[in-house]
């Protein structure tokens with residue numbers, strides 16, 4: 001039983017680790033050597049491969065590396081490096097592609113938290129629209145009932161709009177007065 005569970009844990013660990021192409025935009029010049037790059041890469045995961053262009057320093061805008069990373073944790077957006085003068089700098093980290101990982105379902109390919117956020121944002125937008133209507137109705141009530149009726153007609157039957165508003169108001173006045 002014990003041996004089996006250990007084997008299962010190994011499998012589980014493998015599934016959580018995916019090789020990802022990682023870019024380091026505008027790295028300090030002393031970080032271009034293979035040794036320096038693998039050192040940087042090992043802070044993120046297990047470096048597998050460095051881009052040939054990166055090794056040959058043909059590209060100068062960024063260094064690119066394939067790194068096996070644990071995707072169940074949030075991917076780092078920066079790493080701390082030392083520049084040629086030995087000062088600590090924050091190096092930006094970008095990914096060619098990053099997998100979605102759901103911490104709720106423990107599955108690769110989607111993120112329930114992300115879906116939930118998108119839904120709640122939509123709900124906030126809907127609420128804003130409803131709130132706008134409520135504000136509109138409140139100002140209408142101040143202006144009198146006859147205006148409110150007119151506005152509703154505009155929405156349901158746009159052709160009725162051409163009827164002059166003053167005529168309605170006069171009619172209402174007459175009704176109120178008489």
Ligand SMILES: [Zn+2]
Nearest residue numbers: 102104105112
């Ligand atoms: Zn999920």
